[in-house]
Structure formats: C-alpha cells, structure tokens
Amino acid sequence: MKDEAVTMEKIVALCKRRGFIFPSSEIYGGIGSSYDYGHYGVLLKNNVKERWWHALLRERDDVVALDSAIIQHPRTWEASGHIAGFTDPLVDCRTCKLRFRADRLEDAACGRKPSLHPGQGPDCDLTESRNFNLMFKTTVGPVQDEGATVYLRPETAQGIFLNFRHYLQFARKRPPFGIAQVGKSFRNEITPGNFVFRMREFEQMEMEFFVPPDQAGHWYEFWRQARYDWYVRLGIRPDHLRLRAHEASELSHYSSATSDVEYLYPIGWQELEGIANRGNFDLTQHTEHSHQNLEYVDSASGERYLPYVIEPAAGADRATLAFLCDAYDEDQIEGETRTVLRLHPLLAPVKAAVLPLVKRDGQPELAREVTTLLRDRMQVEYDEGGAIGRRYRRQDEIGTPWSVTVDHQSLEDATVTVRDRDSLAQSRVAIDTLAAELEARLYAPWRSPKLA
Amino acid sequence: MKDEAVTMEKIVALCKRRGFIFPSSEIYGGIGSSYDYGHYGVLLKNNVKERWWHALLRERDDVVALDSAIIQHPRTWEASGHIAGFTDPLVDCRTCKLRFRADRLEDAACGRKPSLHPGQGPDCDLTESRNFNLMFKTTVGPVQDEGATVYLRPETAQGIFLNFRHYLQFARKRPPFGIAQVGKSFRNEITPGNFVFRMREFEQMEMEFFVPPDQAGHWYEFWRQARYDWYVRLGIRPDHLRLRAHEASELSHYSSATSDVEYLYPIGWQELEGIANRGNFDLTQHTEHSHQNLEYVDSASGERYLPYVIEPAAGADRATLAFLCDAYDEDQIEGETRTVLRLHPLLAPVKAAVLPLVKRDGQPELAREVTTLLRDRMQVEYDEGGAIGRRYRRQDEIGTPWSVTVDHQSLEDATVTVRDRDSLAQSRVAIDTLAAELEARLYAPWRSPKLA
Numbered sequence: 001m002k003d004e005a006v007t008m009e010k011i012v013a014l015c016k017r018r019g020f021i022f023p024s025s026e027i028y029g030g031i032g033s034s035y036d037y038g039h040y041g042v043l044l045k046n047n048v049k050e051r052w053w054h055a056l057l058r059e060r061d062d063v064v065a066l067d068s069a070i071i072q073h074p075r076t077w078e079a080s081g082h083i084a085g086f087t088d089p090l091v092d093c094r095t096c097k098l099r100f101r102a103d104r105l106e107d108a109a110c111g112r113k114p115s116l117h118p119g120q121g122p123d124c125d126l127t128e129s130r131n132f133n134l135m136f137k138t139t140v141g142p143v144q145d146e147g148a149t150v151y152l153r154p155e156t157a158q159g160i161f162l163n164f165r166h167y168l169q170f171a172r173k174r175p176p177f178g179i180a181q182v183g184k185s186f187r188n189e190i191t192p193g194n195f196v197f198r199m200r201e202f203e204q205m206e207m208e209f210f211v212p213p214d215q216a217g218h219w220y221e222f223w224r225q226a227r228y229d230w231y232v233r234l235g236i237r238p239d240h241l242r243l244r245a246h247e248a249s250e251l252s253h254y255s256s257a258t259s260d261v262e263y264l265y266p267i268g269w270q271e272l273e274g275i276a277n278r279g280n281f282d283l284t285q286h287t288e289h290s291h292q293n294l295e296y297v298d299s300a301s302g303e304r305y306l307p308y309v310i311e312p313a314a315g316a317d318r319a320t321l322a323f324l325c326d327a328y329d330e331d332q333i334e335g336e337t338r339t340v341l342r343l344h345p346l347l348a349p350v351k352a353a354v355l356p357l358v359k360r361d362g363q364p365e366l367a368r369e370v371t372t373l374l375r376d377r378m379q380v381e382y383d384e385g386g387a388i389g390r391r392y393r394r395q396d397e398i399g400t401p402w403s404v405t406v407d408h409q410s411l412e413d414a415t416v417t418v419r420d421r422d423s424l425a426q427s428r429v430a431i432d433t434l435a436a437e438l439e440a441r442l443y444a445p446w447r448s449p450k451l452a
Numbered sequence: 453m454k455d456e457a458v459t460m461e462k463i464v465a466l467c468k469r470r471g472f473i474f475p476s477s478e479i480y481g482g483i484g485s486s487y488d489y490g491h492y493g494v495l496l497k498n499n500v501k502e503r504w505w506h507a508l509l510r511e512r513d514d515v516v517a518l519d520s521a522i523i524q525h526p527r528t529w530e531a532s533g534h535i536a537g538f539t540d541p542l543v544d545c546r547t548c549k550l551r552f553r554a555d556r557l558e559d560a561a562c563g564r565k566p567s568l569h570p571g572q573g574p575d576c577d578l579t580e581s582r583n584f585n586l587m588f589k590t591t592v593g594p595v596q597d598e599g600a601t602v603y604l605r606p607e608t609a610q611g612i613f614l615n616f617r618h619y620l621q622f623a624r625k626r627p628p629f630g631i632a633q634v635g636k637s638f639r640n641e642i643t644p645g646n647f648v649f650r651m652r653e654f655e656q657m658e659m660e661f662f663v664p665p666d667q668a669g670h671w672y673e674f675w676r677q678a679r680y681d682w683y684v685r686l687g688i689r690p691d692h693l694r695l696r697a698h699e700a701s702e703l704s705h706y707s708s709a710t711s712d713v714e715y716l717y718p719i720g721w722q723e724l725e726g727i728a729n730r731g732n733f734d735l736t737q738h739t740e741h742s743h744q745n746l747e748y749v750d751s752a753s754g755e756r757y758l759p760y761v762i763e764p765a766a767g768a769d770r771a772t773l774a775f776l777c778d779a780y781d782e783d784q785i786e787g788e789t790r791t792v793l794r795l796h797p798l799l800a801p802v803k804a805a806v807l808p809l810v811k812r813d814g815q816p817e818l819a820r821e822v823t824t825l826l827r828d829r830m831q832v833e834y835d836e837g838g839a840i841g842r843r844y845r846r847q848d849e850i851g852t853p854w855s856v857t858v859d860h861q862s863l864e865d866a867t868v869t870v871r872d873r874d875s876l877a878q879s880r881v882a883i884d885t886l887a888a889e890l891e892a893r894l895y896a897p898w899r900s901p902k903l904a
Contacts, residue, residue, distance in 0.1 A: 019516075019622035025525030027614055027742040031602075032593055034521045036615055039623055042517035043509075057495075058827050061834055065494035069486045069653050070636065073477035138590045138604070140640060140652065141484055141551075150483070152590070152604075162479055163488055170471035171491055172837075184522065184636065188592060200592065201521050290479040375510050376895070382513055385624075443828070 006328050008266045011321070012195055014328070014339065018398055020044065021196060033189075033199050040398050043349035043379060045203075045320045049182050051346060052205045052314070055230055056180045063178040063207065064171050068159025070184060071140060071150050079289035080158050080282065082151075087131035088190060094125040101190050102129035136186045152186035157311060160208045161282045164294060175296055175307045176219060178209035182316065194267055196317040203316035210296075210307035213280070216256075219310045220277045224259050227273055227312045231261065231319075235344035236326050240264040241272075254281030263322040272322055273314040280306040323347055327399060333424070334389075341399030342422055345442050348399045351378035352438055355391050357407040359384050367406040370416060370431060374404075377435050378442065396421055402438060458780045460718045463773070464647055466780070466791065470850055472496065473648060485641075485651050492850050495801035495831060497655075497772045501634050503798060504657045504766070507682055508632045515630040515659065516623050520611025522636060523592060523602050531741035532610050532734065534603075539583035540642060546577040553642050554581035586639045604638035609763060612660045613734045616746060627748055627759045628671060630661035634768065646719055648769040655768035662748075662759035665732070668708075671762045672729045676711050679725055679764045683713065683771075687796035688778050692716040693724075706733030715774040724774055725766035732758040775799055779851060785876070786841075793851030794874055797894050800851045803830035804890055807843050809859040811836050819858040822868060822883060826856075829887050830894065848873055854890060 015021040019038035023030045037045055056063040077083045089102040105120060120126065136152040153159065160179045167173050182205045189200060196202075211219045228243050246258040258276040262269045283294045283306045297304040327341040345351060354371045356363035364384050371382045381400070383391050388405065395403050403419040405426075410416050415428045418438075429437050467473040471490035475482045489497055508515040529535045541554040557572060572578065588604040605611065612631045619625050634657050641652060648654075663671045680695050698710040710728040714721045735746045735758045749756045779793040797803060806823045808815035816836050823834045833852070835843050840857065847855050855871040857878075862868050867880045870890075881889050 017622060019618060022615070022618055024521040025528060025614055027617065027738065027744045027746075028525035028527045031521070031523065031525045034523065036521060036611065037517075037519040038615070038618060039516035039518070042519045045519070046505075053498075058831060061823075064491035065489075066491070067489040067494045067497070069476040069483070069488060071483065071486065071638075071653055073480035073483045075480045076477060136590045136592070138588045140588070141642070159488065162477055163474070163490070165479065166471060166474055166490060170469060186523075190593070201523055286479065292479045294479075371513075379510060 005330050006266050006325055008195060011266065011324055011328060014341075014397065015041070015195075015324070020324070020398075033193060034201060035196050035199060040349040041320075044323070044343070044347060044399075045316060047347045047349070048319050048323065049203075049205065049316055051234060052182065052230075052316075053180070055226075056178065056207060062173075062176060063180050063209075064167060064173065066160055066163055066179050066181045067183060068156070068163060068181065070153050070186075071138075072153060072159060072162065074150050075289055076158050076162060076286075077135065077151055079285040080161075081285070082135060082154060083133065086134050086154060088134060089129045090132040090190060091129050092127040094127065099132070099190055100126075132190075134187045134189060136188050154187050155185050155313075156181045156183050156204045156206045157208060157313065158282070160206070161286050164208075164210070164283065165292065168296060174298065176209065176211040176215060178207045180205075180207040182206075194265075196321050197265065197267070197270065199317065205314040205316050205319075207312050208278075208282075209310040209312075211310060213305060213308045216277055216279070216308040216310065220257055220275065223310050223312050224275045227275055227314070228261050231263075231272070231322070234323065234347060235342075236263065236322060240326055242269070252276070254278055263318075263326075265322065265325055270318075272318055273312060275310065275312045278309040278311050280308055282309060283307065338393060338396055340396040340421065343399035343401075345401040348401050349379065350381045350395070350398060350400045351442060352402045352404050353381045353383055353391070353395045353400050354404045354406070355382075355388060356384050357388055357405055361408065362411055363406050363408075366410055370404060370406060370434065373431070374435055374438065377439055392419065402441070404434065457782050458718050458777055460647060463718065463776055463780060466793075466849065467493070467647075467776070472776070472850075485645060486653060487648050487651060492801040493772075496775070496795070496799060496851075497768060499799045499801070500771050500775065501655075501657065501768055503686060504634065504682075504768075505632070507678075508630065508659060514625075514628060515632050515661075516619060516625065518612055518615055518631050518633045519635060520608070520615060520633065522605050522638075523590075524605060524611060524614065526602050527741055528610050528614060529587065529603055531737040532613075533737070534587060534606060535585070538586050538606060540586060541581045542584040542642060543581050544579040546579065551584070551642055552578075584642075586641060588638045588640050606639050607637050607765075608633045608635050608656045608658045609660060609765065610734070612658070613738050616660075616662070616735065617744065620748060626750065628661065628663040628667060630659045632657075632659040634658075646717075648773050649717065649719070649722065651769065657766040657768050657771070659764050660730075660734075661762040661764075663762060665757060665760045668729055668731070668760040668762065672709055672727065675762050675764050676727045679727055679766070680713050683715075683724070683774070686775065686799060687794075688715065688774060692778055694721070704728070706730055715770075715778075717774065717777055722770075724770055725764060727762065727764045730761040730763050732760055734761060735759065790845060790848055792848040792873065795851035795853075797853040800853050801831065802833045802847070802850060802852045803894060804854045804856050805833045805835055805843070805847045805852050806856045806858065807834075807840060808836050809840055809857055813860065814863055815858050815860075818862055822856060822858060822886065825883070826887055826890065829891055844871065854893070856886070 018040060020041035021035050021037055024034035024036045025031045057065060090099050091102045092099050135154050138150060139148050140150045141148055160181055167179055185204050186201050231241055232238055242262050244260050244262050251258055255276045255278055258274055260271045261273040263272040287294045295304045295306055327343040329340050329342050331338050352374055354367050356367040371380055374380045392403055401421045405417045414431045417426045418429050419426045472493035473487050473489055476486035476488045477483045542551050543554045544551050587606050591600050592602045593600055612633055619631055637656050638653050683693055684690055694714050696712050696714050703710055707728045707730055710726055712723045713725040715724040739746045747756045747758055779795040781792050781794050783790050804826055806819050808819040823832055826832045844855055853873045857869045866883045868883060869878045870881050871878045
C-alpha cells in the first residue's frame with residue numbers, strides 16, 4: 001500500500017524548499033507546465049541518466065549511444081506518421097479564446113465564465129472539434145516558403161531509425177543490438193500537469209533494440225523484465241511497481257505487444273516507462289519515404305532482413321519524480337518529525353556532507369581537508385553553519401547517505417564519525433581510509449562480482 | 453605552429469568513419485548545419501561536459517547547478533534585449549527565394565544563377581536589407597492569439613538570471629557564487645558552417661558568477677585564467693591556445709571587459725569560450741521588466757546591492773571539436789601510417805580495450821572475465837575480431853589510451869599486457885591489480901594531493 005504520508009503537495013513543497021525543482025520563468029508569472037531543475041535536482045536527474053547509461057552502455061556489449069538533433073528533416077515526421085496522426089481533438093471557446101480537449105471537457109473551465117464548460121452549458125460557445133497536431137512547429141534557415149517548416153521532435157526514437165544504417169557500418173554491429181539516446185522532446189499538449197509528470201518540454205531515455213524477426217518475442221520479454229529490474233535495483237519498492245501488458249484495444253497499430261512499467265505515484269498508478277514490440281514498422285516507413293535500403297545483410301550467410309525493434313522508452317523526469325516519491329519519508333527522532341529522502345546512494349545528489357562539530361579548535365580546517373580528500377571521488381558538501389542536529393536534518397532532506405563529522409577526537413587520532421542517514425548509526429573511521437570506505441559503500445551493491 | 457597534417461577534412465572523415473559525428477537526417481538529404489553524435493561522439497562529449505561539471509561543482513564550494521527550460525516566458529527576451537537586438541541584416545533574392553546576410557554577400561550564391569550574388573551583378577534581384585531576428589519562434593499551448601508566441605532560447609544564460617532569487621534562498625548562497633548550466637541553445641543563423649563549429653542547434657556550458665561589485669575585476673581575471681587552464685589541464689597544447697582581450701570597439705554595450713579563449717582550429721584562430729564582465733546589466737533589466745527586487749541583502753550588515761556578473765560561456769560542441777583537432781595525429785609504425793587520437797584519458801570515449809591475442813585456447817573466455825572486471829570502473833570494449841595489429845589501430849583511431857591483451861601466458865600466470873597508445877610501451881600487469889592500476893593512471897593526474 002502507498003504510504004499515506006506522501007502527497008504530491010509534500011513532494012512539490014520539498015522540491016521548491018530545497019531547490020530540486022521549481023516552476024519555470026517564475027519572476028514573469030511562470031509558463032504553464034514547465035519546470036526548472038535547481039542544484040540538487042540537476043545532480044539527482046544527472047545520476048538517474050548516468051545509471052541508465054551505465055545499465056546499457058557500461059554493463060553490456062550490445063548497446064551503443066546516439067545524440068541526434070532536436071530539429072530533424074521534416075520528412076521524418078511524414079514517415080513516422082506524426083504529421084498525420086499525432087493529434088488531439090480540440091474545441092475552441094469563442095468566449096475566452098482558450099482551447100480544450102474535446103475528449104476531456106470535464107476538466108475544462110472557460111477563462112471568462114468559469115462554470116461554463118463543465119457540462120457544456122447552453123451559453124457556452126464552443127467550435128466543432130478538430131484535430132490539432134501536438135508537434136511544435138518553427139521555421140528554419142534562409143528559404144522563405146513552406147519547405148522550411150520544421151518541428152521540434154516529439155520523441156527521440158525517430159532520430160535512431162534515421163541513423164540505423166550508420167551503425168551497421170561504423171559500429172560493425174549486427175542484430176541483436178541497441179541504440180540508446182537521452183534528450184529533450186516537446187509536445188504541445190493542452191492539458192499537461194501533475195508537476196513534472198507531464199510537461200510540454202521533457203527528457204526521454206529511449207533505446208531501439210534491433211533484432212532478427214524471429215527473436216522479437218524473446219527480446220520483448222527480456223527488456224520488459226530488465227527495465228522493471230532497473231528501478232528495483234535503484235531502490236524503488238517492488239510493491240510500488242508493476243508491469244502491465246496492454247490489452248489488444250490499447251495497442252498502437254504498429255505494435256504487436258506493449259507493456260508499461262507503472263509506478264504508484266501519489267496520484268495513483270501511472271506509466272513510468274513503456275516497452276513495445278514495434279515490429280519493422282519504423283524501418284519500413286523510412287525505407288519507403290527515403291528510398292534507401294535499410295535492411296541488414298549478413299555478409300557470411302547472405303541473409304537479409306529488416307530487423308524488428310523492441311523499444312524501452314523511459315522518461316527521465318518521470319523516473320526522477322518516482323525516485324523522489326519513493327524515497328520520501330517522515331519519521332520521529334528525539335520527539336521531532338524528520339523529513340528524509342531515502343534515495344539509493346548512487347542517486348543521491350550529495351554522497352557525503354563534511355561537518356565540523358564546532359566552528360573552532362581547528363575543526364573547520366581539518367573538515368576542509370577531509371572535504372578535499374573526498375571531492376575527487378564523489379559529490380560532497382562542506383557545512384559549518386548552525387547546530388549539528390540541524391545540519392544533519394538538512395542533509396536528510398536532500399537524501400545525503402553519509403554525514404562525516406569532525407570532532408575533538410578527530411584532531412587527536414585522525415578519525416571521524418560517519419553517520420548513516422537511514423539507520424542513524426555512527427561509526428568511527430580513520431581519515432586515511434575514509435575515501436575508500438565510502439566508495440566501497442557507494443559502489444559495492446552495484447558492482448559485478450570480482451574474479452575469484 | 454599548427455600541425456600541417458590536421459585539416460578539417462581529415463577530422464570530418466575520421467568522425468564519420470568511426471561514428472563520432474555525422475550529418476543529421478542524412479537519409480532525407482540532410483538538414484543544413486546540423487549534426488548527430490554517434491556512439492564515440494556521445495561518450496567523448498559527455499566526458500567534456502562531465503569534466504566541466506567536475507571543475508565547477510566537484511572541485512569548488514561556490515558553484516551550484518541549474519537546468520532551466522528551453523522555452524521560457526517570452527518577456528525574458530524583451531528584458532534581455534534579444535527581441536530588439538538579436539538580429540542579422542538580411543536581403544532576399546527574388547530569383548531563388550534564398551536569404552543572405554547583407555554584410556557577407558561575398559559568401560552568397562544564388563540558388564538559380566550561381567555566379568550572380570558575388571558582386572551583386574545587375575541581373576541580381578535583391579531586396580533592401582532588413583533586420584531578421586535569430587531566435588526560433590513557435591507557439592505554445594491553448595491560446596490562439598499572439599500572446600502564445602514563444603522562442604527557443606538563443607543562450608542558456610538568461611535562465612540563470614530568472615532563477616537567481618531562488619538560489620539566494622534555498623541554496624543559502626551569498627556572492628561571490630556561481631550558477632552553472634549545460635544545455636541546448638538555438639540560433640536561426642543564415643550562414644553557419646565549419647562542421648560542428650557553428651550549428652543552428654548547439655550545446656552550451658555557461659556559468660554566471662555573481663560577485664560584489666567591487667570584486668568584479670578580481671573575479672574577471674580569475675575566471676579568464678581558470679577557464680584557459682581547464683583546456684590545458686585536459687591536454688590542449690598551450691601553443692594552440694590563447695587569451696585575447698576584446699578591444700573597446702568589440703565590446704557589447706553591457707560589458708566592461710571580455711576575453712576570448714581562442715583555439716587554433718584547422719580553419720584558424722577561433723573563439724572557443726568567452727569570459728565577460730557583464731556588470732549588473734542583466735539583473736537590472738530583469739528587475740525592471742519583472743518588477744521584482746533581485747538585490748542581494750546581507751542579513752548581518754544590512755548591505756544591499758545588485759551583484760555584478762562574470763560569465764564564462766563555453767560551447768560543448770566547439771570544445772569537443774577542439775579536443776578532437778588537438779588530439780589528431782599521424783605517425784609511422786612498422787612502415788605504416790597510423791592515425792591516432794591522443795586524447796586525454798579522462799576524455800577518451802573508451803578507456804581500455806580488452807583483446808584476446810587469438811580466438812581460442814580459452815583466451816576469449818578469460819578476456820571476457822577481464823572485461824567484466826573493468827566495466828564497472830570505466831568504459832571498456834571487448835574486441836576479438838581480426839589481427840591484433842588491426843585491432844590496436846582501431847583503438848588508436850578512437851583514442852583508447854590502453855589496450856589490454858590476453859595471451860598464452862595470461863592463462864598460466866594471470867597477467868595481461870597493457871599497451872600504451874602514445875608510447876606503445878607494453879607492460880605486464882597482474883589481473884587482480886589491473887582495475888586499480890588503470891584507475892590510478894586515469895585519475896591520478898587530475899586528483900588533488902592527498903592529506904599528508
């Protein structure tokens with residue numbers, strides 16, 4: 001069961017208070033459904049992306065990376081079907097000039113007559129519904145006519161299909177292999193919302209895994225499980241996570257099977273990541289539209305085929321939000337309520353805080369030295385301001401797994417105390433083994449077994 | 453003097469051949485001045501960005517991170533002056549419908565009458581010059597009228613000024629301190645070119661360092677030198693790098709001093725990064741346009757002021773190109789010309805290649821185990837295909853600093869040979885100390901001195 005203590009309001013408040021995430025352009029009144037990541041938010045989200053790369057590029061031999069442009073050739077979106085079909089049905093209100101989704105009028109409210117649209121009262125002057133494309137359109141370069149209309153990509157995936165041929169050549173890859181990409185995508189949606197869960201500008205982590213057609217079923221099952229496991233390895237509680245296979249009626253026309261990894265957000269079960277068997281739909285479309293042969297040809301056997309594609313498509317913002325929600329906890333310490341983010345140490349924005357117990361007797365100087373010792377190995381923070389208990393709480397709120405305290409004894413025997421965020425246990429560690437000790441705690445659970 | 457061997461053509465060819473960088477949307481004929489980063493290009497550019505973060509966030513206590521939206525409130529660009537002044541003077545050709553920079557007509561060529569524009573021959577039907585804004589314009593959200601026109605940011609810097617207030621609060625920062633950001637920017641330029649040196653869509657690494665007004669001169673000098681040193685630390689040869697202070701006539705109206713770090717690209721000396729003393733221009737503008745007080749108030753002394761800003765603004769693509777150009781070398785080995793990228797190990801896309809000498813006798817199996825041992829610590833590549841000499845050359849071309857070879861002796865005494873990319877020296881290392889040995893070689897030159 002979802003912890004009752006965690007509400008979206010609490011997450012939003014913590015994010016703003018501690019500078020993880022706050023509304024964009026706030027000094028100008030904001031810009032709807034757009035958020036900026038502050039210091040700890042950047043560090044956290046960078047760690048999420050880094051772990052995604054790690055699971056695909058570092059741990060595997062069969063995945064390579066790509067970073068394609070946000071503005072691609074406009075024919076990309078003809079081939080992909082986005083120009084024709086990536087639409088929402090919309091109505092305009094002639095009174096307030098706002099636009100609403102025709103299929104979600106129950107959520108709509110007229111800007112001038114607030115009670116109007118719910119139920120579409122008789123005074124409410126709505127236009128007929130028409131399809132409105134969700135791609136942001138702009139104009140590029142020196143040509144004046146329509147040929148220069150381009151789009152901000154609504155997904156990173158198509159950039160991968162456009163470059164597929166290159167990877168057969170330079171990367172000497174043969175299916176099964178994957179191409180992975182992290183980057184911004186843009187969707188001009190009418191009713192985004194729920195904090196960073198749905199934004200007009202968002203960051204994706206997508207992979208297209210190209211396989212021989214007869215292996216598509218096997219790899220679909222493989223990636224479903226592997227992607228589910230990734231969240232569990234990074235600390236999401238299994239009872240807050242589920243794999244849900246789409247019903248036949250939910251499937252896109254090009255997909256023979258899709259599963260969502262769903263997370264139990266404070267707003268309920270929502271999609272965190274989709275894993276789809278896209279068949280050879282995309283490569284077929286781009287073959288037709290580009291008149292290029294995108295087949296894989298096996299030089300030994302002469303076999304040739306259009307690979308099938310398994311696509312795990314994750315959202316970096318949604319994943320970050322899920323990790324925040326799942327880590328959020330409140331407990332009681334010494335009669336006070338403590339807010340603590342129990343983030344996996346590899347995701348935590350700051351790995352260790354170095355705190356002199358008092359601001360004299362050489363403690364700040366030694367604590368600075370300890371900070372220097374650690375900072376090349378991990379993100380650390382030095383803090384000498386305020387009572388020690390308050391400094392611990394501050395670190396608890398941003399999820400710092402270890403607080404390293406320099407005290408009177410440190411000056412005598414060159415040891416420090418290491419306080420654990422979750423167990424609150426304190427242990428004394430020699431300064432000269434501290435970096436290695438913390439690195440071991442940080443990486444050990446993730447690292448592969450050593451050679452015997 | 454610049455090495456004659458390095459030409460832009462050679463760099464472009466290597467980048468395409470080995471999948472560092474290739475033209476965007478190529479299967480649809482490309483889209484001008486837009487490039488995609490392939491596998492090794494992503495790894496290299498990620499390392500460049502990671503080292504930038506490392507120098508600012510890890511090594512210092514006075515810099516924090518931000519990741520603001522690409523689409524900001526449009527009033528941002530009124531305040532910054534971009535709507536009024538971020539323009540190029542352009543003329544249209546009525547014959548070919550192309551647009552050209554009025555101040556660079558010597559580079560222009562009519563699409564239909566190729567010899568026309570150079571010199572503006574009498575048949576050439578050009579319009580009067582008018583100013584054309586370089587910001588990409590698009591429309592956001594549900595409102596139909598002009599109010600919904602927004603821009604893709606032409607620089608990341610303004611997002612920092614918009615959020616400045618937040619950082620005084622949550623980050624408990626007081627000047628001098630910096631806010632750093634990495635992200636895409638977009639400029640709809642007419643004549644970009646020179647590979648990734650100038651693209652319409654590009655990635656910036658910018659910091660705004662806020663200081664008390666009377667410290668602006670000191671910090672300007674500090675960041676000029678620190679940013680120059682960063683390139684040298686990462687292996688750029690000092691004689692390919694220079695700091696050039698702008699003449700008074702070159703300065704923007706808001707800047708009292710600007711210096712460029714320039715690199716000797718194959719196309720000549722060009723700007724790699726600019727370091728500007730922007731005074732309090734931006735905070736003044738945003739104060740006026742937002743009617744918010746952006747002053748820093750010292751709670752102890754009651755002192756209040758608008759901080760001055762020192763801005764080191766670097767391009768991730770330009771830096772990546774400079775590192776590639778500077779690393780490019782050709783030498784002679786055993787009578788053959790070898791192409792080698794002498795990249796700093798921390799920048800190299802792959803740190804170590806693991807190669808079984810022959811594809812039998814248990815060597816591939818042991819080499820796989822060695823790969824597993826290393827892969828959690830660094831990006832590694834396993835390669836068993838082809839003659840060993842050819843596999844070495846392949847790694848040399850992508851700049852891999854160490855090749856680890858598993859041979860007959862490895863099966864007997866659990867040692868491997870480590871070949872150095874630059875010196876070609878080979879040394880035998882015990883497998884159980886290999887990871888630590890390579891990590892030491894990788895990080896040692898960068899790490900701070902240990903405590904005595």
